[in-house]
Amino acid sequence: MATVSRTTLASCLLCVLLLPMTLMVLLQGPTAPSAHAFPIDDFGDSIRLTFNPDVTTNISAAVDTGGDIHIVWEDYRSGNGDIYYVKLDAEGNKLTNDAKISNDSARSIHPTIAVDSDGHVYIVWESVTNDISELYFAKLWYYASNITFLENGLRVSDSNPANSTEPDMIVCPDGNLAMVWTDARNDIGDGNLEIYYKRLRATGTSLTTDTRITGDVGISEHPKLDIGPDGMIHIVWYDFRDSSSGLVINHGVFYRKALQDGTTVTNETRITFASPISRPDIAVDTDGNVHVVFDDDRYASFDIFYTLLDPDGNTLVDDRNISPKDDYQSRYPRISLSDSDAIDVVWQDNATGSWTVHYSAMSYIGTIEVYDQPLTTDLVGNATIPIVMCARDNNTFVLFRGDSPNQELFFQRTHRPDPCILAPDLRVSTVQPLVDSTIWVNATVRNLEGDTITDLVVALKVDSVIVQETTLASLPSGSATPVSFSYVAQEGDTSVGIAVDPYQQVREIDDDNNDMTSTITVRMLGVSVVSDATSRPANPGEDVAFNLTIMNEGSSTFSFVLSNSTLEDGWKIDLGGSPADHYTIPTTTSTIAQVIVAVPQDTLPGPRRFYIDVNCTERSSVSANMSLMIDVTKTGALSIISPSGGNVEPTIPVTYTFIVWNTANSNDSFEISATDERGWTLELSQESVDLLPEERVEMSLTVSPARYDPPGTTNMITFSIESTNLSENTAEANLLCLQGHHREVDLRITQQAYTNLSVPESREIVYVLQVQNLGNSNDTFSIGLSETSSFWMYLNTSYLFLGPGENGSLRLTMVPGTDILSGFYEFNVSAVSEADPQAYDTQEMGVNVLPYYDLHASVDHAEIHARKGNTAFVNLTIANTGNIVDVVDLYVYLDIFNTSVAVIDDLEYNLESDQLPQISLNPRDSITIMLIIPITSNASIGIYELYIDIGSLIDPTVTASENIIIIVEKAPSWLNIYVIIAIAGAAAAAGIIIFLLIRRKAVMEQKRVEDERRRRQVKRRPAGPPKRQSKTI
Structure with a gap:
């Protein structure tokens, strides 16, 4: 494993950090929001605790169960450096004088303190002799204004000559102690500092051996620890360890969890990168989550950061910046947790040019609630190395070192308010309201102490659910303000109450007195009523009784009052009850109310309907009702005088008159009906009638017999009348009808x-x-x-x-x-x-x-033989073959020449110059017209065709036509005649032969002419002369 000296390590440290620090400046995120965007906590004035001209530094403190503060610090009033102790009350008043703890010639520094639930004070400090630091222990007990040393000057570090420094200590739930420190026993010249842990008895003796928490050769220092609700030990420290390549880059704040005996249960986990001179602090909440704060210069200057871990060390909130990202230094953060879901953090900041103590507060999930609030002023000079503690009443204590006029110990605290509602202050208009009724909930909201509260939310709760809110603009300390809410009770509601600060927007000293609740019982209403009978008959002068069952369907006992609708004059009714008309009925039970009605002697017969209403006395809208009827007996009857029947004819209506007579002793209304056996049509003059006593009225019944019932058919018809007043006053009459013959x-x-x-x-x-x-x-x-x-x-x-x-x-x-x-x-x-x-x-x-137009034309000769110079005559017949008078027009045309004369009704008309008359013909009439056709002497021999066209002047579509063949022959000479005669005479023998030859020739010629005529008929008719004006003959 590579080793380096402290000088080399420092050089490497400087080089390695230059680039990341430069990059952090370039990547600096947006600045945090201004502190003015968050509430301000009033910490009050700074209180000076020490009064000597020498150095006072390195403070540690703890709060006991009584709320008093125990403080130790490093003090140089004796010249060499000693550990001193003092006890304060919650207001900063000294309960003891400054007491010297260390009592040897060695230099005593870096104390840490813890207090158990019995008030025992435990102190561990670092004692330096010949530049070797070891850890020593003292146990104090403050009783009856006296300090008793139960143990003092007990060495708790091992005998190894290596330095043991930076102790931190807590009291475990079993009364024993847990401690961590920085230890150099593994330093072989490479600056290898490690974090060690051990457990002490309350007397200071060791329960466990020294347990090494860190295992890397890099520097591990500045440890802090806390204990979770499950007894697990949580430790953080700063670590500057090497990578496998020897480069010093894996630095930052590390975390590890261990059992109380020192057995680690998690690996060493870097939870954030941080500067080599970062100072972390730790606190564990009641859920086991771990809150860590540290200072870091990732943005060029030091800022304060916050990280939240779950009980296993997993990051929930990562490196939240809780101080401004500015060019000033924010250093040495300390953290403390309150029991009201609050996190207090303090640090020292030089944004004003001198060091001041700054403060931020957060919720347990890391939401910032108070942001970067300065606590100290120039009156204390430079305020440094602060520590923070949460008081037992949820206030915050801050201790720090001030240097005006010299380094002294100072104290500040909050005076948070205590908004509350006390038991007598909650007043409910009724605790047994009716459903849907209005309840008034009144309370007095008090601020028992502390600061003035502004914009305080007060809420009305129903079954723990907020239903209304109001806001108090200001509530000074010691004052009270009334509030009032109205609420409509609903079925199932069980409680109402007032909650002060329901959303916990105000940090206060006691959250347990903010709610006051009153149990209520919402009474449900309900009633029903039934009767043993809804109608009873009665004679005049009798009493009629109805038994009503009244059921209380509500949730508690209720009283009900009975009332009745108005009766006729002289009628009396007794509704029973005690007092009169009143019935008190327990919940879900019923009672019988007997209602007695007295019918007057002179009452007319007929039904009388009346109503009984049952109303709840507490809410009249909750009611039930019953409809009852008394039918007063009638006397007398109804009669009908009926006509006799008779013969009737189908489809011929017959009307019969009946006389209806009301012989009863009272008015009555009747319905009238008629029925029969055959299904004939029956029509009543009226279907209802109102009759006074002895009144008679005539009414008719019209009978229309069926058309096809055979002659002799009988039909029995029944005339009925019935009272509509639920009485038995009815009557009917019959008549017999006999069907006669009907022919149609x-x-x-x-x-x-x-x-x-x-x-x-x-x-x-x-x-x-x-x-x-x-x-x-x-x-x-x-x-x-x-x-x-x-x-x-x-x-x-x-x-x-x-x-x-x-x-x-x-x-x-x-x-x-x-x-x-x-x-x-x-x-x-x-x-x-x-x-x-x-x-x-x-x-x-x-x-x-309809009119039908038709014409027909015919001639007497279809073929004419004529010699030159002769005249041909043709008779043309025109017939009206239609069924209506018609007017016809004539047009005649020949190929070479026109006819010159037409004789019409013995009048001659020149066809070339005269206007032909219009010819009018009656149906089936005809007219014959002679056409005179002159053959000129210069006419060519040959066959000609004469065209005759006839047209209707009324219906131009109706026409008729005829064609005539004219054969023009050469005129014979005398020589020819003589020759013929000579030949005839000379050749008599040949006459028969000649006759036959001529006859044969004539037949063939006739056939040829006929064929020619037919051929020409299919030829298109040539255009005739212009239309001539016609005149009617």
Whole structure:
């Protein structure tokens, strides 16, 4: 293992630290918040404890169970350095004079002190002789203002000549002592200081051997220890150990846990990097968590840091900076814990140019509550090496060294307030409130002592839950302020109280007097009532009793009062109870209340309803009620005078009149109804009636017999009337009806009765008609059709036989021909009962024959032979084949020449110059026109076609046409005639042959002309002359 001298170690130390310190400056985080952002604790003035011109330093102190303070320090008033002791009360008053503890010529320094629960004082210090430091022990007992040394000057370190320094000591729960110190027994010239531990009896003798806590060759020094609630020993120290390569880099504050016998249970754990001259301190809370403070110059200047460990040494809060990160020095922190979840930390700081004591406070989870508060002023000069202690009353004590006028011991303390509520100060308006009632909770909040409290929160708690809050602006020491809360009690609430400072925002000397609670019982309300009967009959002059069961459903005994609704004049009611109408009922039990009602003698019959209300006397809204009724007996009856029945006809309503007579002795209301055996329609003139005694009233019943009940059917009809007042006053009457014969028929068409007809398109129209026998007997019906136009329409049957309600069908067929003129034709179909001709029905019908336009043209000769210079005659016949008057137009055209004359109604018209008349034709009329066609002498021999076009002037789409073939022949000469005659005469024998040849030629020519005519008919008609104005003939 590598070894180095102290000089070499110091050189290495300086070099190694330069770079990390430089980096820490560059990486310096944000400064901590200003102290003004946190509350200020009032520590009061500094009290000077020592008064000699020599040096006073290295203070250690402890607080006993009585709250007194025991202090030891290093004092040079005797010249060489001794350990002195003094006892103070909690206000800093000396209870003893300064007492010298060490009594030899050696230099005595670095004392540590502990006090047990019996008031015994234990002191260990470092005694230096010939530059060798050893540890010595003293035990004192202060009793009756006297100090008794039970042990003094006992050496507790081993006989090894190596130095034993920096002791720290605590009292264990069993009354023995635990101690750690820095020991040089392992120093072989390499500066190897180690931390050792041992356990002492209360007499100072050793219980265990010296146990080495650290195992590295590096420097381990400045140890501190504390004991946890489980008796485990927790130790921290500063360590500057080597790495395996010999470089000195693994420095910092280390931690280890051990049993009381010195057996370690954790490894040596570095909990933070820190400067080689850091001074850690430790305190363990009641949960076993470890609180460590130390100073470190990671930000170039020294600051104070805080780390929180769990009971096994695991970090919970890592290196929290609790002093300002500024350019000034914050050194030598000391820590102390209170029983009220508070951590006090003090250190020395030179931010003002001289050393002053500064203070921060935190909660057990490390939350800063008071931040960087300066405690000392220039009056004490430089204030250094402070220590802090928590008093038994949760105040804080601070001791430090001041150098004005010389180094002396000083004391400061807080005077924290004590807000409280004392038992007589809590006042509750009722401890047995009704549910949903308002409770007033009043209290007097006091500050028994200490500083003035500002913004003090006071809360109302219900079953330990805060439900309301108020804030007191200021509460000076010794003062009291009333507070008041109102609260609506709820089911299940068991306590109310006042809590002062419920969120523990005020650090006070006693947290146990902040709450005061009063137990309450919230009374639940509930009541129900039932009766043995809800209605009873009674005669006038009788008493009627109802037994009511009243159940108290509340959580305690309650009183209830009975009341009733208003009764008629003369009626009396007794609700019972004592006092009258009152009943007191224990919780969850019931009682019987008998209610007696006296009915007056002259009371009219009829029901009387009234109500009984049960109300809680403490809260009237908690109630129950019961509806009761007394039915006073009626006398007399109801009668009906009924008419006799008779014959009725189906569907013919008959009205019967009844007389209803109230012979009872009181008014009554009645409901009226009517029923029958056959399900006929019955209609009452009224369905209810109010009658006075002896009053008569007429009312009618209209009976509508069923249509199809057979003749002779009987039906019994019952007329009923019934009281609506829960009495038995009813009556009924019967009448018998006999169904007669009824004849009736219904004739209807299944589609529209009137239609339009287009003759050329519709050659047959069929109507279907339904005939229904609406009578109540079998019947035969004669079916007829009106005479109009019957020649083109007919029925498929003349008779129908139908049972009651039965349907039959008819078919009406219309077959109009083209000779039916346009126009509207009306007709009807009838069905007549043969049994009763008065029972018939007629269906009116009609058809509208629509206009139909049609023309036809014909000629007397389809082919004409004419010679040149002759005239041809053609008769043209035009017929109106439609069913309505039409006006026609004529157009004639020939290939080479036009006709010159047309004879119309014996009038000749020049077709070239005259305007042809319009030709009007009635339906089925025709006209013949002679066309005169002159053949000019210069006409060419050949075949020509004459075109004739006829058109309707009313419906231009209607036309007719005809073609005529005109054959123009050459005129014969006389020579030809003679030759023919000569030939005929000369060749008589050949005449027959010639005749046959000519006949054959003529037939063939006729065939050719016919073919030519047909060919030309398919040719497109050439354009005719301009349209001529027409006139009607």
